Amino acid sequence: MSKVEGTPITKGAIISTKLNTNESIIEFLKKAMDKKVFDAVLVPVRVPAGDSFAYVLIEDKSLLKDAAPLSPIMSVQGAKAISGMTKLGKGNMKIGAVMRPCEIRATVELTKINQTNLENITLISMDCPGVMPISDFLKDPEKSMKIYEDAVKRSDDKIMRPVCQICDKSSMVSGDLHIGTLGAKKGTFFIVSNSQKGNEVMNKLGIELKDNVDDWRNKVQDVFEEKHKKREKSHKDLKAKTTGLDNLINTFSKCINCHNCMKVCPICYCRLCYFDSDKVKHTSEDYLDQAERKGSIRFLPDTLLFHMGRMMHMSLSCVSCGSCEDACPMSIPVAQIFSMVADETQDLFDYVSGRSLDEPIPLVGYKEDELHEMEDAK
């Protein structure tokens, strides 16, 4: 499986602070709003009841205090927020959006298919320690908060989403700005820019990008390498457990066709999912035919078709964020399976979802001389 190289960026800014990462990011956003670099920011905020987090578009600086860029869970995938906000136009506000690397990668994918408008958006990511499965968090939100913070301190990923535990793209891959904590000396963090837009923001903020960020870059490289190994290993184990006809059936026959996985998927952008459309609704005659052939047919039918169909439609863009698995009421390891297949389909074209806006999604193009292993021309 092709892995993402750590960023080539060598220069950035090293900021000294007494604040923790969350606070530092908020501080940074405040400054940006003071200087009118952003008119508003999009950032996760803990909901009043305290038992979840939601993306909130904040225009009133004073409300930034409730922001939680490093929220312990991912309730809504950030790309969905961005596309919801900008699909019908860029709007007239400059917005800073603080999201996890996988959310930004999903945003990049959606942008390729015209589902967002990033003109007025600055995408800011941070080194991501992962998020907890929502269900775990909800058992006792207060306790979970502690557990999470503690785990982050110890950079222990065991409590995180399974796909977070094997995420080898947990730092800057794309986007405009990035807050780096990996490899940072105590009481400091890195800010690096990844685009012209990013440079301009830093410029307006009067922060020069002249410090050497090798410590961060090297650490990111190490993390990527290590997680990549882990990822390949876990995919191997997963293959053994879940693939092959019988395993697949055991895995997916639990599915209740609620299609939650599709509904929360940032990449699934269709107005009406193909697999909710009339195309896959058939006459009773047709179902009886199948029953006759198979001996019996379950309802609702075509479970595997749904999952395979989705893999066909979105695995090239899948960012392995794990939202689908969180949303599955039957605890099917759907995100792990999708990420495993996605790695393979993306490999066909040396494609990495969300790596760059300049890489078109493979299915909209072709090379004349490729994929000969797939064909048997004379």
Added chain:
Amino acid sequence: MGEKKQHTDVLVIGAGIAGIEASLLLSKSGRRVHLVEKTSYTGGSVIKFEEVFSNMECSTCMVSPVQQELLQDKNINLLMLAEVEEVKGSLGNFTVKIRKKARYVDLQNCIGCNACFDPCPVSLKNEFEEGLSERKAIYVPCAGALPNVPMIDTEHCLHFKGKSCNACQEACAFEAIDFKQKDESIELGVEAIIVATGYDIFDSKKTPKYGYGKIDDVYTAMEFERLYASNGPTEGQIFLKNGKTPKSAAIIHCVGRDEKGYCSAVCCLYSLKFNHYLKSKIPEIKISEFYTDLCIPGKSHQKFYEKMKETGTQMIRANVVEVTKSGKEITVNYKDENGKKSNLLVDMVILAPAIEPKSDASELAKILGVSLDEYGFFKGENQDVFSVVTSKPGIFAAGCCQGPKNIQNSVSQANAAVGKILSATKTKMEGDITA
């Protein structure tokens, strides 16, 4: 308009690619077309090729859709086994006499099941396959020929030699075979005439030094095209007379160029195409091309040449090339560019002969009353080498009957001839329609 009777039909002579394209375009414009073809099938020489340079497109895939379109076009009166006998009159009102030989197989009734072939007791060399395979006295030239309706070769058919053989008729379930069919003489009035009768290939026997006809495994380009054709005599398998697969081949360019006194424009390119043919069937084969000047004009062809060279083909600039055979071995003797004598042993030789006018071109020119150039091709207006306008108003020439050229240029000329015809009368025609 009233004064003199004006025809609007158009006569097209030759149902090769140029004739077909011209007919379809004329029909699209609403004209009625009479398409006269000498043979029993459409497609001319292009359907003999498996692939065409430089994109190596499958020729059948390219042409059969237009052939189908032609056969189903109600504006086009396709007269096969037919020849123009007499042309009178001038632009706007030519009177044309056409002799149409009997096919003895009814085009409507025959459904192309080929049931009549097996019972036929006569077996002959198949000219379409350059004599590399057999056919019966009732036959289609090759599988997939369009229309897929056989004809009877009366010269060899026992029935027509006074014997009491009715084998094919008995085998036919559709009463499609009609020994009583008569040759017809058809008279037509047409506004204009497009000549698209194509070309012949220079007879390599006229250049004995290449050993053609004397030495086995010396093939002409056309023979080789059929050898490679998946609907040809060997279903595309290339092997020597002794059934073995050749390990080496020599391709000799410009066969007949000195004799004809011109460059045939396509030989270098189809010779390079043969590289692809050979390599795709016999990857390990050693190929040497003997040439003097490489003529690969245009934006796409050098790229094609480079690609062919990558396959390791040896390009030898040579003159005084001669092919001899001693024992089992074929030797190509030549002088290289340093004037040094050299030779090369090969299993197989492919000759790239020149393109020359059809043997009956001068006859047709006489009938039409148009002049040929010194080489026997139809002559363009004044000195214009590429023009489709002949010496007689209302008569146009397109494709290789006008001079050697590739398919693209033949089709351009076909469309140009149509352009000239429609242009000359557009105001009138369009006036009629709008009126």
Added chain:
Amino acid sequence: MAEEFKPRIVGFLCNWCSYAGADLAGTSKLKIPSSFTPIRVMCTSRIDPVLVETAFLRGADGVLVAGCHPGDCHYEEGNYYARRRFAVLKKVVEGLGLESERLRLSWVSASEGQRFADVVNEFNEKIKKMGANPLRKKTSL
């Protein structure tokens, strides 16, 4: 005594090349297993991968996608797009540990009647060895 296994093979054939090639196999009276079912489409680029998945999951023993050779597409480049879609589909099937060998992409031109017959017969033999598509009898999908 069990009846000999006849693989149900579905063939999506493009109108201009492969379907014409199949016709030529017919006019040339070549033999092709009767359990092969041709489905004509104008271009391989029309073949919705979900239809191929459906065929596979509903129990087709083999699915053949056949079109013009690269460069010969009647619509200029349709078969290149088809090839990419097919590749992704095959990877998905493979990735899930299912028998991706039951999916085949072949280029057959209008003059290749013999090749068409060979492709289908060869594929048929291969599927015979593999046996029936186990998905055919699976209820809980």
Added chain:
Amino acid sequence: MTMKIGVYICECGPNISEKVDIDKVIDAVSSMSDVAVVDRYKLLCSSDGKKFLEEEIKKHGLTHLVVSACSPKQHEKTFMEVCENAGINPYLFQIVNIREQCAWITEDKDEATEKAIRLTKAAIRRVRYHAPLEKKEIECNTDVLVIGGGIAGIEASLQLVSANRKVYLVEKTQSIGGLLTNFEKTFPDMQPSSALINQKIQSLNNNENIKVFTDSEVEEVLGFFGNFEIKVKKKAEEEPIEFDVGAVVVATGSNIFDPKKTPQYGYGKFDNVINSLEFEKMNLSGKISLKNGKIPKSVAIIHCVGRNEKKYCSEICCMYSLKFVRYLTNKIPDVKVSNFYSDLCLPGKSYQKFYEQTKGNTDFVRSMDVKITEKDGKLNIEYKDETGKKSDLSVDMVILSSAIEPTSDASKLAEIIGMSQGDGGFFAEEHEKLGPVSTSTEGVYVVGSSQDPKSISETMVQSEAAAGEILSSLVPGKKIEPEVKVSHISESLCTGCKTCLSVCSYGVITFNEEKKISVVNEAICRGCGNCAAACPSGAATIKHFTFDQIYQELMEAVK
């Protein structure tokens, strides 16, 4: 109205009946729902057969028709006509190929019968999902825009113009005539170019139906075949001129390769090294002379200048180089001319003769690695001859036969019109063989050396060819009948991801910015269905090859 499907099986004499037990087929399909009548006939494509079908349709009041017979390539059209005559929509019909792809390829009769049943059932299931499709007719504008006022554009305009057809000729420079106006003579006939071009320009100017815009450039081309909207910008004028046409002919010609890019020839460094166009002009001026006014006693012509850089042979350089020899020996009888070349490219029937008649007046040096230096006031040509031996020659003047290349603004124009550029950056024709002057944008034609390097004579033929295509398809008073089996995109399902736009090879899909959805221009869609398979939301469908229709066939196939 209830569905009444008629199913008819053709015996095709013995061809089907001997291999397929037709009565078994009839039994097998009769019970299917919506099937009103099933019958057999000895030969349905015969005139009796067609009459029989027509009567059956009327007699039973059939709404749909299935005919199990031969390949659609044989008789689909035939039976669609039968439907029309019998008054049902021809697309409510499905032909089943039980001859070529069943009877003829199956040994065993039971197997063939079983397959014929399967195929016929599949067709019955499919035809239930057929929708009637209506032929559309589209009004079209028959005027034509011709871009480029060289010989190609002029010839096209003259061929096209008529009382009922305006031609708009747009030329970038201040005068028409193009490259040709720089030539004294044309090869191989050596007739004066002026004779050819002036008289054409005359008739062009005298024709009030040809509107010439000089100093002008095309700014915008919107719309499609039969209905293009054009904006032309004239230099020094504020407002662009707007008009509508039905077709566009691109005849923008070519440039010659700049020899400065091949420094070994010393062009721009040495006074008397000139390129071919400069020489044409010098010759036209009547006097061939060196910079110092003296008459050259010796001249070298270097072939293939820029060929390695461009990576193609420009076809005409060998011939115009030979023409230069004629120019030179005409004006300077005692001049010594040498041609440095690698391969002589003289394609076609009349070039070699020209060569034979010219070669007496010049040396032909087959050479490699040609390099030009200056040595005591003269030009020195160093080269390797064909044996690889180093050699040199001293001359007064050097003419560089430069390659032909696309004009510098070709890509800009391609952008505006939506044409693609192919090998060497020349405009891409629709099909290398069968579509030499059409492009993948219907109604846009490309002629002359903007498509591929070529001679004047070939250029004019292409212009006439484009005229042929246009005159036959855009006839005043006639409407265009587009393909009916085209793609359609559902407004309510489209999510505006533009995937279909990127995969369409013919640019027939556009994006509606207000509604944020993709829209198919059914007038020019070719019906390949690529968009339908590419669209993940199933918003795009292709008529007569819909998901449902194929699904039904499929389900019978895997039954």
